[in-house]
Each structure stands twice: as C-alpha cells, then as structure tokens.
Amino acid sequence: MSLTPELSPQPRLLIVGGGYAGFHIAKALQTKVKDRGGVVTLVDPLPYMQYQPFLPEIVGGHIEGRHAVVDHQTHLKDTEVVRGTVVKVEHARKVATVRGEDGAEFELPYQDVVMTAGATTRVFPIPGLGENGIGLKTVEEAVALRNQILERLDAASLSTDAEERRRALTFVVVGGGFAGIETVAEMENVIRTAVERNERLSQSEVRIVLVEAMGRIMPEVSEDQAENVVKHLQDRGIEVLLNTSLGDATGRVMTLTDMKSEDKAVKEKFPADTLVWTAGVAANGVAKQTDFPVEQRGRIEVTPTLQVKDGESGVLEGAWGCGDVCAVPDLTGSGPGGFCVPNAQHAVRQAKQLAANYMAVRHGEGEVAEYVHKSLGAVAGLGFLKGVGNPMGLKINGVPAWLAHRGYHIYAMPTLERRFRIASGWIAETLFGRDTTSVSGQDTPFNAFRAAAGVELEPVRFEQRERDTAQAEPAI
Ligand SMILES: Cc1cc2nc3c(=O)[nH]c(=O)nc-3n(C[C@H](O)[C@H](O)[C@H](O)COP(=O)(O)OP(=O)(O)OC[C@H]3O[C@@H](n4cnc5c(N)ncnc54)[C@H](O)[C@@H]3O)c2cc1C
Structure with missing residues (x-):
C-alpha cells in the first residue's frame, strides 16, 4: 500500500x-x-x-x-x-x-x-474462446474489431491458399440480443462494401454467421418482429443459427453444437479468424x-x-x-x-x-422518492437506413426505426460537443460514402520507427499475434 x-x-x-x-x-x-x-x-x-x-x-x-x-x-x-x-x-x-x-x-x-x-x-468456459474471441463492451474492442475485419479482407485478397482465404472470410458473432444483432448487421454492411471495392474478392466467398443458443433473437421486441429481423438478416446473406451454441473455438476452429439434441450433438465445425462474443453481461x-x-x-x-x-x-x-x-x-x-x-x-x-x-x-434538500420508470421500448440500428424497434409500444421497421435509433441515441449522448462530432461523422458518410479505411497498424505503432532505426523486426503472422487476453490483469 x-x-x-x-x-x-x-x-x-x-x-x-x-x-x-x-x-x-x-x-x-x-x-x-x-x-x-x-x-x-x-x-x-x-x-x-x-x-x-x-x-x-x-x-x-x-x-x-x-x-x-x-x-x-x-x-x-x-x-x-x-x-x-x-x-x-x-x-x-x-x-x-x-x-x-x-x-x-x-x-x-x-x-x-x-x-x-x-x-x-459474461463469458463461459469455452475452450479457445478467451484466446480467439473479442467482446463488444468497449470502444477499444469496437475499433479493433473493425480493423480486424478490414485487415482480414485484405489478407484474404492476397492469399492463394483456399483454406486460408476461407478462414479469413468467415465471421462469427455469438449472441442474438440487441448488441449482437446490431453488431452482425453493421459487420455485414462494412464487409460487403469493402469486398465490393476489392476486385480480388467476391461476395460469394464471404460467410457471416450469427449463433444464438435460444430459439429466438432480440427478446426486447415482439416475436413477429424478431422473426422479421431473422428474415431480413438472411436476405442479406447472414446465416442465423438458432438453438445453436459455440462449444469450442480452439485454434480458431468453431465447433457449433445443437442445443435441441439431447446429447448436444456437434452441428458444424469450421475455421474462422473472427469470433465476436456478445452473449450477455x-x-x-x-x-x-x-x-x-x-x-x-x-x-x-x-x-x-x-x-x-x-x-x-x-x-x-x-x-x-x-x-x-x-x-x-x-x-x-x-x-x-x-x-x-x-x-x-x-x-x-x-x-x-x-x-x-x-x-x-x-x-435535507427535497424529498426522497422511489425510482419508477416504464420502459420507452427499444430501437436497434441494423446498418445504414435499416432498423427495428418498438418505441412507446409502436412497432416500426426500416428507415423510421433507423431514424428513431439515431435520433434517440444522439439525444442520449452527453454533451453538445460530442453530439456535434457524432453528427459530423454521419454527415460525412452521407456525403462521401462509407469509410472502409483500416488503421490496424495502430496495434504496432513502434514498428515504423524501429525499422527506421535498424531494429530487426520479426514478421508476426495473424495467428501468432499476442492477444491482450494473455496479458490482461485478472478481473476483480
Ligand atoms: C454494444 C452495446 C450496445 C448497447 N445498446 C444499448 C441501447 O441501445 N440502449 C440501452 O439503453 N442500453 C444499451 N446498452 C447498455 C448500456 O450501455 C449499459 O446498460 C449502460 O452503459 C450501463 O451504465 P452503467 O453506468 O451502469 O455502466 P457503464 O456505462 O458500463 O460504466 C461502468 C464504469 O465503471 C468503470 N469501472 C469498472 N470497474 C471499476 C472499478 N473496479 N473501479 C472503478 N471504476 C470501474 C468502467 O470503466 C466504466 O466506466 C448497450 C451496451 C452495449 C455493450
């Protein structure tokens, strides 16, 4: 002390x-x-x-x-x-x-x-999950995930090894709550745009999988709305696997199990470089x-x-x-x-x-009161101009839901200064299109200077990279 x-x-x-x-x-x-x-x-x-x-x-x-x-x-x-x-x-x-x-x-x-x-x-003891997965609870994770997606697309576009390409172009998101659905929808959008801009890649090579252990997604919205979201994601080429859970992720090979079968039979096994875990807090x-x-x-x-x-x-x-x-x-x-x-x-x-x-x-100023708040409902963004929600009990989809999502969250973001910066990002995107620049070099910021200073650098392959999970202090 x-x-x-x-x-x-x-x-x-x-x-x-x-x-x-x-x-x-x-x-x-x-x-x-x-x-x-x-x-x-x-x-x-x-x-x-x-x-x-x-x-x-x-x-x-x-x-x-x-x-x-x-x-x-x-x-x-x-x-x-x-x-x-x-x-x-x-x-x-x-x-x-x-x-x-x-x-x-x-x-x-x-x-x-x-x-x-x-x-x-909330993480479960699934072999390989801690080493190979990433959560979405912090800004750093969001930035790293975006960089990883774009970097994997670049790597795949230069690879002639079919297995390596497949692994790099497979993206798995576990958890069909609001966070998981918004994340997989945004990932699909950015992946499709980046693939479209890279003539060495084709959309048919990309595999995006959403894994959900329960029989439905998004418990916050009604069942029919949730079913429509599943259909909407499927129409965008996202595989939605309900009643399915991740059993193992060792070596970045995903083993999915069937939650409906009594012995939790293996449903599928496939390699994937990107594994996002959004299965609760x-x-x-x-x-x-x-x-x-x-x-x-x-x-x-x-x-x-x-x-x-x-x-x-x-x-x-x-x-x-x-x-x-x-x-x-x-x-x-x-x-x-x-x-x-x-x-x-x-x-x-x-x-x-x-x-x-x-x-x-x-x-002694004012009266003590109990906290009571009736939920205003929920709205989720599903990528540019797409959304779903039930604000004030009103079922809305598509552009109105997307507008409600953006309107609510910019209002809820503290400080005018931050709202302005967020709005400026939205305006820039509307004027100039989606930004698919990756700044994955930010993970190794000292390399350029070390190279200039003649310090020898070992080339580090994606699968060898030290993950911060290995160094993280134990959580309290
Ligand atoms: C991807 C995602 C999407 C979401 N979308 C929505 C949405 O659309 N609508 C909605 O209503 N909610 C949403 N949520 C949930 C919402 O963000 C949280 O419920 C909310 O932030 C909770 O506020 P909090 O202050 O309790 O915790 P937090 O905002 O998480 O703040 C906790 C703080 O405590 C600090 N801390 C942690 N441990 C310690 C420690 N030992 N000592 C000191 N400080 C510590 C952390 O650094 C952090 O700053 C979303 C969450 C995620 C992850």
Whole structure:
C-alpha cells in the first residue's frame, strides 16, 4: 500500500465508476456538493465515459471511436477525477482501496459512496474462446474489431491458399440480443462494401454467421418482429443459427453444437479468424469486493430509493448504487425477476433519481422518492437506413426505426460537443460514402520507427499475434 496521493481533505462523495450512470451523477452533484463544503471524487480506470450503444456504429465506420466517449476531466470540472480501479470497499470503515495506473494501491476515505461500476462481458468456459474471441463492451474492442475485419479482407485478397482465404472470410458473432444483432448487421454492411471495392474478392466467398443458443433473437421486441429481423438478416446473406451454441473455438476452429439434441450433438465445425462474443453481461466483480449485500447474480442489492440495503427493510447510511452493477427493483413490475434490465435507458434515469435522493438525505434538500420508470421500448440500428424497434409500444421497421435509433441515441449522448462530432461523422458518410479505411497498424505503432532505426523486426503472422487476453490483469 503506497501513501495516499494528495487528494482533497473535504468530506468525500466517492463515485466508483464514471460510466453512463456515474458520469451523470457526478455532473448533477459536483457543484452542489462543492458549494456545501464537500468534494465529489470519481474513480475509473478509464479517463472517459463511453456511450456503449454507439459501439456497433463504430464497427460500421459511421463514427469515430473517440467520438463515442466523453472525457471526465474536460466535462467534470468540479469533480476530483482519479484514474484508477477500486479493488475493495470497506463500508464499515468508509474506506475504498484504489489501484492506480502504476499498480500501486492506496486507501481513499469517504463520507458517502455510490457504486456505479457497471457490467462486464459474461463469458463461459469455452475452450479457445478467451484466446480467439473479442467482446463488444468497449470502444477499444469496437475499433479493433473493425480493423480486424478490414485487415482480414485484405489478407484474404492476397492469399492463394483456399483454406486460408476461407478462414479469413468467415465471421462469427455469438449472441442474438440487441448488441449482437446490431453488431452482425453493421459487420455485414462494412464487409460487403469493402469486398465490393476489392476486385480480388467476391461476395460469394464471404460467410457471416450469427449463433444464438435460444430459439429466438432480440427478446426486447415482439416475436413477429424478431422473426422479421431473422428474415431480413438472411436476405442479406447472414446465416442465423438458432438453438445453436459455440462449444469450442480452439485454434480458431468453431465447433457449433445443437442445443435441441439431447446429447448436444456437434452441428458444424469450421475455421474462422473472427469470433465476436456478445452473449450477455454480468455485474462487475467489484460488487463482491465490498461489504455490501450481493444477490445471486452478483449485483449489489439496493432499495427503490437507490440506497444499499441493510437487512430486509433498512438502508446502509452513506451507501448508494445504481446502473448495471446493482439489482434495482422495477416497481412497474415488468422487469425480469422484479428488477430493472441493465440498460442505458434505466442507468441515466436512476442516476438522476439517485442524485436527487442524495441531496435530500445528506443535505435535507427535497424529498426522497422511489425510482419508477416504464420502459420507452427499444430501437436497434441494423446498418445504414435499416432498423427495428418498438418505441412507446409502436412497432416500426426500416428507415423510421433507423431514424428513431439515431435520433434517440444522439439525444442520449452527453454533451453538445460530442453530439456535434457524432453528427459530423454521419454527415460525412452521407456525403462521401462509407469509410472502409483500416488503421490496424495502430496495434504496432513502434514498428515504423524501429525499422527506421535498424531494429530487426520479426514478421508476426495473424495467428501468432499476442492477444491482450494473455496479458490482461485478472478481473476483480
Ligand atoms: C454494444 C452495446 C450496445 C448497447 N445498446 C444499448 C441501447 O441501445 N440502449 C440501452 O439503453 N442500453 C444499451 N446498452 C447498455 C448500456 O450501455 C449499459 O446498460 C449502460 O452503459 C450501463 O451504465 P452503467 O453506468 O451502469 O455502466 P457503464 O456505462 O458500463 O460504466 C461502468 C464504469 O465503471 C468503470 N469501472 C469498472 N470497474 C471499476 C472499478 N473496479 N473501479 C472503478 N471504476 C470501474 C468502467 O470503466 C466504466 O466506466 C448497450 C451496451 C452495449 C455493450
């Protein structure tokens, strides 16, 4: 444990996680808390909040990766921003342990804490998945996936080995929820455009496969809409395999199993260089590194007032939480198991309610109220000018759904400055067409200088590349 860095001595409201919920809470409270002699401290390993609903748009190349993030330091001027990971919260002592960028740990005392550490990709122990797959939960993953797709197309176009070409031109997405469907649709769009522009490739060589373990996709929309989406994807040449799961991905050979057969028989086995995993999320593991009550799905238990529970009916003084890391009761009765689904629509509204309740409890300003929000429905973009959704219960498809998707998300993106940057990407694409430039060289930025300096470089083949999963710190 190193010495505590020079941080504010004021009574601290500590926010653990500056994502969609944490960012909004800091924005709502930073000046109010400061004016009352306290300080809002936001701890996050990332220097920015990322707006995850825009990740598929980054894969599709409609917007730039950095445009879907909002810098903490720039936009939270009255907040004490700490770049680090909270590894433990001891509420009994009112102290959090933070691991800084250089790996050293220090203790951060607080008066009040807000848990908004979100969720992580839910991964199952499938052989080869960790080594060969990529998730879609971060901007970095979205940018890397787009680069990989374009780089694999280039590699295939120069290969005379039929097996190598087939492997490079096969793309698999696992998970038929909103994120998976939006991702596979955007991938199809960018792949088709890039293939069209490369005369050494043909569309018939490309294989795009969506794998879903359940008998249907997109539980958020009605069954007939989901069936229409399946048909729409199939019309675009995407193979939609329902009741199918990924059993093995060792050596980038995908083994798919039939979920309907009793012995989970192998359905198909084929090589694929690109494997995207979007099969759900799990509450951030930091929830279990606290002395807060955690339910069986790993989420912190909170009351409808967004205070951490103490026993059956009480609340823990000074402890709050909302967003994907918490089990927030859904008082409308429509959430699965009685809890709000983990989405941005809830996270931002919970953040607003939590900030108001905090002011009422800590400073006696206003009334404490319970969080109630009836879902506005959902809209998904399925690539340029295509979409599906049921906003306010109204079933819409095609261009109207796509417009609703873009309109809603640009409205929900924090700050005018970011909205403007996103809109400028959309306008540029409309005027000049889809951008199929790959910047995969960003993974090896030192090579050009090393080559110039005469440092010998080993050519690294795609399959030998070190994957960051091998070096990643263990999740907490
Ligand atoms: C591809 C994709 C598409 C989506 N599309 C939609 C959509 O169309 N509509 C919708 O409503 N929702 C959508 N969502 C879900 C939505 O983005 C999330 O529900 C929302 O971001 C949750 O907000 P949050 O603040 O709880 O968590 P997050 O926004 O994930 O923020 C958590 C923050 O905590 C930080 N953190 C993590 N661990 C620690 C730690 N130990 N210490 C400190 N900080 C930590 C993280 O770095 C992050 O900044 C989508 C999600 C994805 C991945």
